[in-house]
Amino acid sequence: MTTVDTHDNHAAPIAGHEAHADHGDGIYIKVALVLAAMTALEVGLSYWAIPAPWKTVSLFVLMGLKFLTVTSWFMHLKTDHKWFSYLFYTGLILSICVFVAMLTCFQIWAK
Amino acid sequence: MSEVLDHTHETNDGSDSHATPEVHGHDDQAEAAHGAHGSTGLSNNKLAMWLFLGSDCLLFGALISTYMLYRGRVQRGPNPNSLYNIPFTSVSSFVLLMSSLTMVLAVTSAKRKDDRRTRLWLTTTALLGASFVGAQVFEFTSFYREGLGFTTSLFGSSFYTLTGFHGVHVSIGVIMLLTIVLLTLRGRIPGDKAEVVELIGLYWHFVDIVWIVIFTLVYLIPS
Numbered sequence: 001m002t003t004v005d006t007h008d009n010h011a012a013p014i015a016g017h018e019a020h021a022d023h024g025d026g027i028y029i030k031v032a033l034v035l036a037a038m039t040a041l042e043v044g045l046s047y048w049a050i051p052a053p054w055k056t057v058s059l060f061v062l063m064g065l066k067f068l069t070v071t072s073w074f075m076h077l078k079t080d081h082k083w084f085s086y087l088f089y090t091g092l093i094l095s096i097c098v099f100v101a102m103l104t105c106f107q108i109w110a111k
Numbered sequence: 112m113s114e115v116l117d118h119t120h121e122t123n124d125g126s127d128s129h130a131t132p133e134v135h136g137h138d139d140q141a142e143a144a145h146g147a148h149g150s151t152g153l154s155n156n157k158l159a160m161w162l163f164l165g166s167d168c169l170l171f172g173a174l175i176s177t178y179m180l181y182r183g184r185v186q187r188g189p190n191p192n193s194l195y196n197i198p199f200t201s202v203s204s205f206v207l208l209m210s211s212l213t214m215v216l217a218v219t220s221a222k223r224k225d226d227r228r229t230r231l232w233l234t235t236t237a238l239l240g241a242s243f244v245g246a247q248v249f250e251f252t253s254f255y256r257e258g259l260g261f262t263t264s265l266f267g268s269s270f271y272t273l274t275g276f277h278g279v280h281v282s283i284g285v286i287m288l289l290t291i292v293l294l295t296l297r298g299r300i301p302g303d304k305a306e307v308v309e310l311i312g313l314y315w316h317f318v319d320i321v322w323i324v325i326f327t328l329v330y331l332i333p334s
Binding site (some may be wrong): 096 | 197
């Protein structure tokens with residue numbers, strides 16, 4: 001019983017290390033095509049004559065989707081050990097919070 | 112078996128979870144080949160790389176928010192809307208995005224222990240990265256000719272600092288990629304080759320996602 005427990009201690013790293021080894025190249029090419037399409041959409045949106053708030057929100061959404069696609073698929077956070085996601089997203093969220101607070105102090109939203 | 116159980120109890124007491132090679136089927140060589148694993152059971156190298164990337168978010172967060180704050184401060188010289196060449200920057204963004212694809216193909220080739228394809232994809236990634244840096248140098252030169260120097264305005268200073276720091280990151284990535292290609296040619300990579308390629312890949316993808324943010328916030332969203 002205890003032998004099984006000890007084996008489990010090592011199951012996580014092996015799973016974390018090898019979980020994304022089985023993806024074929026085809027899936028990454030599809031992901032790259034989706035990213036290229038989203039980039040084309042972004043550039044098209046920037047030329048489209050729609051109200052600035054709508055344009056800004058749409059571009060933010062596309063930016064977020066592209067960001068998550070790269071981190072999930074190319075950086076393997078989707079399949080890798082959760083600790084890596086915690087480390088990265090903690091830094092990212094901390095960064096966003098600190099600098100939104102800073103920009104708020106400078107009243108950038110009022111401008 | 113009883114020896115195994117004894118070792119297991121020792122491990123559960125919290126001394127050292129990796130001190131039982133008989134149980135895990137690892138030896139020191141295998142441990143070194145997969146990178147050092149701490150008490151988390153995860154590769155220390157990979158943990159350190161993710162920690163570095165998380166902290167690098169703060170650096171780029173500072174530079175991006177400084178740019179957002181100052182992009183409207185154009186006392187003299189050209190303003191952002193008259194300066195940016197969106198089609199040109201879109202092409203260079205596409206090049207960097209595709210370099211992420213070639214990088215992930217290099218990582219999968221390294222995991223399959225296909226050295227020839229690994230070197231091919233790593234070299235392709237380095238070339239695409241170098242093209243991006245070349246495009247950035249061209250862009251900086253044309254902006255300078257149009258009257259935007261580093262000290263012309265707060266907009267100019269914050270723009271060159273942000274995109275310049277990103278360009279330095281890409282250049283460091285290109286140097287790392289070419290170094291790893293040379294090292295694999297000479298067979299001088301200690302430990303797990305696939306993990307080394309994966310770590311450089313993580314850095315490269317990070318540089319790509321930072322550009323995804325910069326491209327949208329700096330170039331596409333109207334000021």
